[in-house]
Amino acid sequence: KKKINCSEVAAAVRKNFPEITWVSARIEGTRLILNIQEGIIPQKTNSNTSPCNLLADKDGVITDMIVRRGIPVKKPGDSCKKGELLVSGELHIMNDSQEVLRKEYVHADADIFISRQISYYQEFPLKYRTEIPAGKKKKEMYFRFGHWYLGLYPTLHTGQKRITEEIPLRITENFILPVWIGWTETTDYTIKEETYTRKEAEKEAVRRFHQYEKKLLQNGIKISENHITTRLTESLCITGGTLLIIEQTGEKSRIT
Numbered sequence: 001k002k003k004i005n006c007s008e009v010a011a012a013v014r015k016n017f018p019e020i021t022w023v024s025a026r027i028e029g030t031r032l033i034l035n036i037q038e039g040i041i042p043q044k045t046n047s048n049t050s051p052c053n054l055l056a057d058k059d060g061v062i063t064d065m066i067v068r069r070g071i072p073v074k075k076p077g078d079s080c081k082k083g084e085l086l087v088s089g090e091l092h093i094m095n096d097s098q099e100v101l102r103k104e105y106v107h108a109d110a111d112i113f114i115s116r117q118i119s120y121y122q123e124f125p126l127k128y129r130t131e132i133p134a135g136k137k138k139k140e141m142y143f144r145f146g147h148w149y150l151g152l153y154p155t156l157h158t159g160q161k162r163i164t165e166e167i168p169l170r171i172t173e174n175f176i177l178p179v180w181i182g183w184t185e186t187t188d189y190t191i192k193e194e195t196y197t198r199k200e201a202e203k204e205a206v207r208r209f210h211q212y213e214k215k216l217l218q219n220g221i222k223i224s225e226n227h228i229t230t231r232l233t234e235s236l237c238i239t240g241g242t243l244l245i246i247e248q249t250g251e252k253s254r255i256t
Contacts, residue, residue, distance in 0.1 A: 001027060009034070029174030051105035051255040054087040056080040060114030063246055070108030080249075086112055089255050105255050112250045120228050121240045122208050126196045131189040134159075138187075144180040153184050162186045201237040205230045209239065221247040 006025035013023045013034065021039035025032065054070065061079050065072060070087040074080055089108040093101045142151025144166065156162050166182040196204060213223055228241030 030176045031174050049107045051089045052252045053089050054108045054250040055253045056084045057249050057251040060116035063115050064113040067110040069106050114249050115246045117242050120243050123236050123238045129191050130194050132192045134190045135188045137185050140184045142182045146178050205239045221245050
């Protein structure tokens with residue numbers, strides 16, 4: 001406790017965590033207590049304003065386009081190829097006779113979404129291993145003093161699982177002793193080989209597809225149409241087909 005400088009601790013927290021706007025540190029009993037207040041970090045804006053176009057980075061069909069800066073070359077419903085110009089950063093300044101007086105260049109900015117088709121394939125074996133509890137659960141108690149343990153529970157062997165729970169001993173709310181009382185619960189188990197029924201296999205295939213869909217959503221990709229089927233062989237459950245997805249596109253290409 002004598003080596004702790006609360007002011008230095010608070011300053012170090014503010015330095016290492018910019019999102020924390022206010023910190024106070026104090027010692028109570030055997031605890032160092034930090035009170036913090038978090039602020040909202042402003043999003044970093046792209047300061048690059050050099051002239052550029054927006055190009056398609058994948059083949060697809062444009063479903064939605066919101067242009068904030070630049071001239072749209074494509075519109076919703078149009079197909080596009082990878083590398084094709086979508087929004088131009090070149091502006092034509094016209095006179096009353098619709099003649100080009102001069103050209104100006106801007107940093108093209110737009111939200112563009114396309115739909116495209118991708119393949120989906122997933123397989124898993126119909127046979128799997130499961131753990132079956134065997135025998136009664138064994139409960140033991142032990143004490144821990146710092147890094148030293150005092151207990152009578154045996155070493156964990158293959159075919160056993162152990163759950164441990166510890167509670168620190170304290171005199172008051174803030175005066176915690178370096179002593180813990182713990183409980184263990186040891187369970188024996190055996191490995192049994194099971195085989196999915198058709199209904200179970202189809203349910204597992206759906207679960208795995210939902211996991212895949214969740215990963216797509218985390219990357220900003222949405223599935224709009226699903227054309228997949230599931231079939232069973234002697235040893236495998238196979239799911240495959242195509243998906244129609246919607247994702248954002250628009251790769252910046254500098255205008256020189």
